[in-house]
Amino acid sequence: MRFLIAISLSVFMSTASAQTGLPAPCDTDFGVYPEVEGQPAENALVDASHVSRTSRRAEDESKMMIALDETGAERMREYTRENIGEKMIVTCDGKAIWRARIAAEFGDRFEIRFD
Secondary structure, three states: OHHHHHHHHHHHHHHEOOOOOOEOOOOOOEEEEEEEOOEEOOOOOEEHHHEEEEEEEOOEEEEEEEEEOHHHHHHHHHHHHHOOOOEEEEEEOOEEEEEEEOOOOOOOEEEEEOO
16 A cells, blocks of 8 residues: 555656646746747746746646746736737747737736646
8 A cells, every 4th residue: 555655646746846836847847938920939928936836727627827926926917017919828848838818917827728
């Protein structure tokens, strides 16, 4: 029984970062970027270092709420306030995993979908 618990814990620990709660490989390679001509801009608005916690929806595991630290939240608020109608891209492991058009200012929390 202890052996099965140890295996289960090691599998769980390898799929999520203790620091951010983001699933691997996003735990260190996560970013939110302005979209420039359909591609992520050169510099991220926020990255994994700005994520304070995450949570999944019980009814839909593909959706994740991401909470940002104070610095990340302020960067996101400023950018979204000034760029309503523009697009953003969320990347994980160098791949675009979510795209959205900014409809309103937001900062401390937002939801993405892992498909």
